[in-house]
Amino acid sequence: MVGYSSLPPSRPAPHNDCVTARRIVVVAFSGVQSLDVTGPVEVFAAANDHTGRNEYAITLATADGVPCPTSSGLLFVPDAAVRDVRHAPDTLVVAGGNGTAEAMRDPKLLIGIARLARRARRITSVCSGAFLLAEVGLLDGKRATTHWSACDLLARVYPHVDVDPDPIYTRDGNVWTSAGVTAGMDLALALVEDDLGRDAALAIARRLVLFLRRPGSQSQFSAQLSAQFAERDGLRLVQQWVADHPDADLTVSTMAARAGMSERHFARSFRDEIGVTPARYVEQVRLEAARRLLEETDEGVDAVARRCGFGTAETMRRSFLRSLRLSPAEYRRRFRTAASA
Numbered sequence: 176m177v178g179y180s181s182l183p184p185s186r187p188a189p190h191n192d193c194v195t196a197r198r199i200v201v202v203a204f205s206g207v208q209s210l211d212v213t214g215p216v217e218v219f220a221a222a223n224d225h226t227g228r229n230e231y232a233i234t235l236a237t238a239d240g241v242p243c244p245t246s247s248g249l250l251f252v253p254d255a256a257v258r259d260v261r262h263a264p265d266t267l268v269v270a271g272g273n274g275t276a277e278a279m280r281d282p283k284l285l286i287g288i289a290r291l292a293r294r295a296r297r298i299t300s301v302c303s304g305a306f307l308l309a310e311v312g313l314l315d316g317k318r319a320t321t322h323w324s325a326c327d328l329l330a331r332v333y334p335h336v337d338v339d340p341d342p343i344y345t346r347d348g349n350v351w352t353s354a355g356v357t358a359g360m361d362l363a364l365a366l367v368e369d370d371l372g373r374d375a376a377l378a379i380a381r382r383l384v385l386f387l388r389r390p391g392s393q394s395q396f397s398a399q400l401s402a403q404f405a406e407r408d409g410l411r412l413v414q415q416w417v418a419d420h421p422d423a424d425l426t427v428s429t430m431a432a433r434a435g436m437s438e439r440h441f442a443r444s445f446r447d448e449i450g451v452t453p454a455r456y457v458e459q460v461r462l463e464a465a466r467r468l469l470e471e472t473d474e475g476v477d478a479v480a481r482r483c484g485f486g487t488a489e490t491m492r493r494s495f496l497r498s499l500r501l502s503p504a505e506y507r508r509r510f511r512t513a514a515s516a
Contacts (some may be wrong), residue, residue, distance in 0.1 A: 195372065196232040200291055202257060202307075204284060206274020208269075209245040210356050211301040215268055218363035221379045222371060230371065236260050236291075238284040246273040250488055257287025263294035266366060270359075271322070272305030279310050289313075297366065299351040301359035308352070309333040317347040322355030360385060405448045409434035414449075417457055421464045422484040425457045462498055465491060469507040477501050500502035 199219055203212050208280035212235070219231040237243050240256030269288060278284055289311040292298045300308050305321040308314050308330060314336040321329050326340035339345060344353040344362040353362035364385065365464040368376035405411045413434045417425055430453055431441035445453045468474055476488045480503075488503070495503050 188220065194417070196229040198262055199231050199268060200264040200295075200306075201233060201235050201268045201270065202284070202288055202291075203235060203243055203245075203251055203253065203270050204272075204274050204278040204281070205243045206246050206272050206277065207243065207251070207270050208272030208302060208356060209251075209286075210245050211248050211270035211272055211304065211359050212245075212251065214357060214360040215363035217299065217358055217383065218367060218379060221382055222367050222375065225375060225378050225382070233262075233342050234260060236287070237283050238278075238287065250317055253405050253480060257291065259286060260438075261290060264291055265295065266299060267295040268298040268359075269298075269300045269304035269307050270307070271301055271355075273305075275303040275306050285311050297349050297351060299362060299366070301353050302355045305329060305352045306332075308350070309336055313350060314352070317350050317352070318345050318347050319347065319453050320354055321352065324355075341448070372374040400452075407434075407444065407448065409436060410445060410448055413445075414456070417460050421457075421461045422482055425484065429458045457493055461485060462494060465495075466506065466510070467502065469503055470510050479503070480500070 178257055199216075201212055201216060215502050216235075219233060220221060222230050228307075234255060235251060235253045236255050236259075237251075237253040238256045238257060240253055240259060242250050242252045244250055267288070278371070285307070288307055292308075292311070292313055297344055298308065299311055299449050300321075302322045303325055305314065306325070309319070309329065309332075314333065316335060316337070318337040318339055319329070320326065320339050320342050325338055329336060330338035337347075342352060342354065343358045344365060346365075351362060351366070353359050360383070364380055365377060405414060413430050416423075416433060417430070423429075427438050427442055431438045434441055434445065442453055445456070449456060451459070461483045465479050465485070468479045468482065469476075472479075476491070480486065480488045480491040483491070485494065492502055495501055499506060501509070
């Protein structure tokens with residue numbers, strides 16, 4: 176591990192909206208995921224277009240400053256080598272991709288990331304870029320996330336990192352991390368909102384045909400999407416039934432009968448193949464259904480609770496607080512779509 180704390184301290188450059196643009200340094204490498212770079216860059220560029228000002232000045236940096244191929248075969252031509260970036264970045268963005276493992280063995284890249292991070296106001300990663308931050312010690316003692324498929328590995332290799340596999344993005348102090356690929360755009364929108372306010376971020380989201388902000392506690396995968404992982408036909412049928420009928424009787428005995436399995440065999444198989452208990456899966460589906468209704472309709476909380484199988488508003492409230500750390504009313508206030516509003 177490169178010793179981040181052993182580098183000499185450096186003060187971030189103060190930002191003055193009236194004088195200079197916020198400097199964004201995006202770090203890439205051979206085998207980088209192109210969307211990890213272009214997604215956030217497009218959000219920052221849209222912010223410039225929206226305001227009519229140079230809010231963000233973007234520098235693409237690689238270890239040696241030479242063109243690097245992406246995982247899709249596109250060729251990125253950087254502006255500089257990481258060692259040659261002299262200005263203090265407002266925000267450091269470290270991308271990820273298939274080439275992350277090789278990039279982690281490049282001392283020039285790691286030392287460059289550590290040096291830039293010491294001077295940055297915000298340090299961020301997209302997807303497996305979190306591994307590069309962790310390798311230089313920037314995530315020690317921090318809550319962080321990465322692509323869902325790599326969360327277990329990140330936690331195992333870096334036990335001092337508090338890895339949360341659920342969120343689209345996390346923020347812990349001045350360190351922000353995001354889940355895979357398109358989640359980098361969610362992260363960039365959150366950064367823009369932090370800088371320029373909600374109205375500007377909303378306008379940019381509309382322009383790019385994005386949600387303004389998926390909640391920071393939203394799962395990287397919806398419960399319905401996990402249905403593709405079930406091998407047994409009976410389990411997939413039950414998952415689809417649950418998704419289509421969240422207000423139905425969804426006890427283990429009822430679902431087991433629909434799958435043509437004993438309760439014990441159903442519960443064990445469900446957990447083995449889908450990764451959660453049947454009860455937890457049902458709660459996730461009901462939460463997603465309730466969230467959609469809260470976002471897109473004017474239905475009262477009591478009616479939403481009944482339609483989504485919670486029975487009572489208090490039961491739904493407890494589920495929201497446990498899973499999302501928000502009450503249903505607060506969730507609606509924060510994430511209601513413009514159309515329903």
